[in-house]
Structures are given as structure tokens and as C-alpha cells.
Amino acid sequence: MKTERLLNFRVLGILFLLLITAPLYLPDYIVSLLSQALIFGILAMSLDILVGFTGLASLGHAAFLGVGAYTAAVLATAHAGGFWSCLLGGLLISAVVAALFGLIALRATGVYFLMITLALAMMVWGVAYRWYGLTKGDNGISGIPRPEFGLPWSLWIETNFFYFTLVIFILTFLVLYLLVRSPFGYTLVGIRESESRMQSMGYNTWLHKYAAYILAGAFGGLSGVLWAYYNGFVSPPNIELTTSVETLLMVILGGSGSLIGPFFGAFIVVFMKNYLSIYLGRWLMLLGTTYILTVLFLPRGVYGGLEDIMLKFGKSKPEPVAAKNKAVN
């Protein structure tokens, strides 16, 4: 019997508190890294919908980051688009791309699905790399300004941008949380556990998987829009295979199926990449070793490990009957 992943509000509360107060005692560079962790956290959460809740592991999720980022970049630079048009444009185009890709990719499962999503992402990369007229190819699109809201806080200041990203992150998390706790979300979990069983109960599993794929793509696009604003610069390496793989690692390392776990994974990977790499020369080897160690020792991820620790300390609850049932099972 698999233990259901219950979202622990204590963990969430502590996390929320830490994040809100972070700019007060952390230097600007760390705060901006936290913004990056939040952006990749959104990407990783959207991938978790596919990996953790529907059981479809995708190796091409960076494509949606790319589509969202490039859409926002092109709209912001070439067409002087404001925040809302970039956001809507990014979400819409990502959803459309996800709808198209989903039709192809969902014809496969398991390893085939992994490979197909990889190749679809490489197609997006190829367009970004070669279609110079649209994406400026290898040069990338630069000079993306931070959004202007007419509010007294300028988003060019890292702390303000951090809070802006945090608000969007929290809203995304709430939307996704409501989604996975809805009947739709539970159906996805059912499909993850046994698709044939769900089909025999009369659920249209393909439609559910398709909807999950489009949602994951749309929220991936959202993270892409934020990335364009954060970085001010979008280029083909954002859609490379390595980015997709890092996103998958964030989900697995953080704990797939827990929704907030991937944020921990994103946090760890972003800080390893940007912070540790300053002090340790061979960070690619470190990242690769992290993949291997995660697979070997942490299949449930950091959040899974946290859950296990909390279960151990929460043993004060007297539940002998439940414990006996567990032993029998």
C-alpha cells in the first residue's frame, strides 16, 4: 500500500515565512537567485503534474519554458508589448504548442514518451536556433525590460522583483493545489497507478492525460515568461536538453507527486548551479553525481525524506489499530 502524499502545512508555513522574510537578511544576489529558484519552481511544479500525478515523465519540458520565454521576448522587444499581453501571449502560445505536442506524444508511454518529448523539445530548440528572422538564432533576444505596472515599486530592484515572482508562485501553487485535490486531480493519480483500471471504470484516460499535458505546458510557459523578464535575455540554451533534464531532476530530487517538493529541487539545483559553481570548479560533475546519487539513494526526493522524518517524530499519536493493519498489508 502506497502512502498518500499529504501536503504538510507545517512545512508550507515555515517555507512561506522564510521566503517572505528572505530579502530582509539576505544580500541582493541571493535574493535574485531565490527569484530564479521560484521561476524554476513553477516550471518544476508544472512538470510534477505530469510526472508525479499522471505518471508521464517528460524529457522535453524546457520547450515550454522556451516557448513562453521567446513569446514574451518577441512581444516585449519587437512589438513593445506590456506585461499583460506578454503574459497572455506566452500562456496561450504555450498551451497551443502543448496541445499540438500532446496529440503526438500521448501516442506513447514509458520510455517512448520520454524519447518523444525529448525529440519534440529538440524541434523547438532547432526552430529557436535556426529561424533567425523570428528568434535571432544563436544571438538570442536581449534587452527585455522589466514590466511596468504604474505602481510605485520598480521591478528593476531585485527585492521588488522577488516579491512579484513570489506572488505569482503562490498563486500558481494554489491553482495547482486545488487542481490536484479536485476529482480531476485524483483521476490523474488513478491513471498513474493503473491506466487500464481507470479505463475499465469508464474514464476517458486519454482526455485526462491530454488536459494534464496542456496544463503542464501552459504553466511551463508562465515560468518562461517570468524567466524572460528575470533574465532580460532569452537564447537557445534555455531550451537545450540539459535544461529539460535539470527540470526533471528538480522534480525527482525534490520529490515527485508532492507539488511543493519540486520547488525544493529547483532551489537545490539553482543554488548548486549559480552559487556552488563559484567555489567548486567541476560543478557539471557535481550535478551529474547528484543525478546518480538521487537515483540510487533518494527515489522519493528531499520532500519524501522530510515526510519520513516527520512521520518518525510524529509517533506520539496513539494508533495501534492502524499500525496493525499496516503490518498485515
Added chain:
Amino acid sequence: MEFWIMQTFYGLSYGSLLFMLSCGFTLIFGVMKFCNMAHASFYLLGGYVGITVLRWFGCTTVVFFLSILLSALTIAFLGVAIQRIFFRRLYGQDLAQVLMTLGFALIFQDLVLVLWGGDPYRVTIPQCLGGAFVLGDLHFPRYRMFMILAAAVVAAGLYLLLEKTNYGAKIRAAADDEEMAGGIGIKIPLISAGVFGLAAALAAIAGVIGGGFLSLYPGAGLIMIPLAVAVVIVGGLGSIKGAAVASLLLGLIDSFGKTFVPELAYFTMYAPMVIILAFRPTGLFGKA
């Protein structure tokens, strides 16, 4: 007319390289159901070992073929070692396999950077393989002809091994039904290690030969692996015949695609895969 002949020739030679790269990948997947995303790293390491051998012993024809042999042996050994120590535990877990092998791909990339530096290198081609074979107005680069020949030799060798030898029969038995094969006395761990070593050796050979044609640099491993993936998806996971057909097809599409629609050059490599998936998700010659 010349244009079509030359473009077809270029496409066939590139397809030959793709075949040598992907045949090992599809072999591992067919026999062990293992998705080895570090396969292109074997290509990369093989190429660099070849470069090193050529540097030590000079660039003659004999040394060139010696470098191919030594590179194949070294990488085969490395492949078997990694398979026995790490990959054996991940039987049946697709996601874990992909993540772990990609982790190794990253480690190998950094290793190459440490050992050989970040500059791109080419395998120095011996004199007899340089230049072009002239036929009227057409100049056929000799090295590309060598690549096509090498791929044909590899394909023929694999065919003979799998269809005409005892060992090949055991491999095919293990691929079809591992439990039963183990049940009648075929030593599966030995077969698995042997196939993995063979595949790594093939990738290394592809690396040395490809290194004379494309440059080798640390990032090449992660650039080549999606190409191998595209070949095996179109050809069908586990089918050598599929890999051969698919790699020639993709080579031709790449060659003509780059000429006619350069903006979509990389896109055309992966588009056939999409088409195949629309009509035949298991690939041209794959099993369901």
C-alpha cells in the same frame, strides 16, 4: 543532376555516421530494455581516445586503424565496468535509467573537459583517405566514401554476429524472452555485459570515424544523443534493420533539408519522427 547526386551522397555518408552511432543504442535497448542516454558519451570518449592514440604514434594509415581498435577496446571495457557496477540495478525503471545515464553523460562531459580541454579537435585523417575521388565533374570526398564503407562493414558484421553465430542466437533469445533464456541455461549477466561492451565499442568506432568528419568537443555528447534518439524512434527501438533504414533516411532528409530550408535545418531532423509517431508509434521496424 550533379546537385542531386552530390546531395544524396552527402546524405548517405551522414546517415552512415548516424547508423554507427545509433546501432549500439538500439542494441542495448532491444536486448536489455535499457535506455542508455550516455551512449553518445561513449562516442565522444572514443573519439578523444582515438585522437590521443594518433598523437602518440603519428598519423599514418596503420595508426589510424589501430586507434579505432584501441578506442573500441578501451570504451568497451569502460562500458562493461559501468554496466556491472551501476546500470544493472535499474532493471525496468525507465525514468531512473534515463536520469542516471544522463548523470554519467554530464560527468563524462566534464571529464573530457578536464583531460583534453575545451578546444574542438578533429581526428587526423591518414593521407590515403583524404582528397576526393573524381568522376567526371563530380568530386566524391574519399573520407565520406570510407564512412559509408565502414557503416556497411559494421552492419554486415552485426548481421553475421546476430544471425549466424551461437552467441548471436543467445543474444536474440535474451532479447525475446529473458526469463526463458535464463531458464534454459543462457548466462544472462554475461550476455548483458557483452552486448553493452559491444555497443560501447561501436559507439567508440563511430566516434573515431566521426571525429575525422565532425569536430569533437565536450558538449558533443549531449548534442549527438538526441540524434540517436530520433534514429531509434523512427527505426524502432531494438531493431538494427530499423536503425539502418532510419539513419539513411534521416541523413538524406538532413542533407536536402539543409539545402532547401536552412531555417528549419534541425527541425527537419526531428519532423520525420513526428510523422512516424502519427502513423506507427513503435517505429518502422519496432515491436510493440
